[in-house]
Amino acid sequence: MSAKMELRGFDDLLRDLAALPATLNRGADPILIRHARQAEARVLAAYPIVTGALRAGVRIVERTARGVATLYTLVSNAPHAHLYEFGTARTTPRATFLPITERDRRAATAAVSDMVRAQGITVAGDKT
Amino acid sequence: MINASDVERAIIAKLTADPELTGFLPDGVYWDLAPQASTRFAIVSASTSRSQMEFGGVDSWRALIYVVKAVVQSTGTTAVAAADARINALLDRQPIPFPPGAGAGLMVCRWVDRVRYTENVDGNTWQHGGARYELIVTPTDT
Numbered sequence: 187m188s189a190k191m192e193l194r195g196f197d198d199l200l201r202d203l204a205a206l207p208a209t210l211n212r213g214a215d216p217i218l219i220r221h222a223r224q225a226e227a228r229v230l231a232a233y234p235i236v237t238g239a240l241r242a243g244v245r246i247v248e249r250t251a252r253g254v255a256t257l258y259t260l261v262s263n264a265p266h267a268h269l270y271e272f273g274t275a276r277t278t279p280r281a282t283f284l285p286i287t288e289r290d291r292r293a294a295t296a297a298v299s300d301m302v303r304a305q306g307i308t309v310a311g312d313k314t
Numbered sequence: 315m316i317n318a319s320d321v322e323r324a325i326i327a328k329l330t331a332d333p334e335l336t337g338f339l340p341d342g343v344y345w346d347l348a349p350q351a352s353t354r355f356a357i358v359s360a361s362t363s364r365s366q367m368e369f370g371g372v373d374s375w376r377a378l379i380y381v382v383k384a385v386v387q388s389t390g391t392t393a394v395a396a397a398d399a400r401i402n403a404l405l406d407r408q409p410i411p412f413p414p415g416a417g418a419g420l421m422v423c424r425w426v427d428r429v430r431y432t433e434n435v436d437g438n439t440w441q442h443g444g445a446r447y448e449l450i451v452t453p454t455d456t
Contacts, residue, residue: 268431275385275440278346285362
């Protein structure tokens with residue numbers, strides 16, 4: 187289905203605005219999952235393998251928010267993931283998960299903004 | 315050119331110079347790792363960073379995000395909470411003097427998100443409390 191909005195009157199405007207979230211959702215979904223998978227791959231590549239537990243705790247959680255948008259959340263839930271990221275009393279912090287996910291979240295936001303703009307809709311705000 | 319190392323030294327210098335904070339954390343403020351046998355200290359470490367380019371091939375600003383946390387060997391949480399609050403009072407939306415060589419001016423330093431956990435090492439309990447702080451800096455030499 188085309189994402190183009192063609193306005194011919196107020197009724198059309200209301201109809202198209204109502205359809206906008208679903209239309210955008212369909213266009214944003216592959217962008218978001220692609221960036222989530224990229225971030226997942228980068229985190230897995232950056233984590234060391236000792237017992238394998240750190241890498242085993244990395245996964246993508248998918249959920250639908252308010253019946254409109256599909257959200258993909260990358261989690262790292264090994265019991266010691268926070269100790270690796272922020273450090274212990276005797277080991278240095280190793281910022282890994284947060285820098286990678288922040289970069290990919292910004293990239294995903296920029297890509298979705300570009301997709302929305304391509305439909306002729308003004309997107310305000312900073313892509314960073 | 316923005317010298318991030320000078321920015322980091324400035325954060326540590328500001329925290330180290332505060333007598334109230336050093337009262338809570340007498341072993342000092344360190345980058346990444348404290349000396350052995352330290353039991354009450356603060357750690358500053360890099361979390362992430364990003365830049366905003368502008369025309370002309372220069373950065374309009376850079377965002378440098380650091381973890382700044384108190385680390386206290388204790389089963390109680392009072393000391394780490396007090397140190398965390400003092401760090402917040404010193405950094406969140408407060409000035410941080412940069413040395414001239416930093417090549418940067420501070421636009422804002424702000425609290426981003428909380429870092430708080432408890433760790434058990436060889437029967438000893440360690441409290442970690444602090445936050446990630448974002449420093450937006452702009453170059454002064456362009």
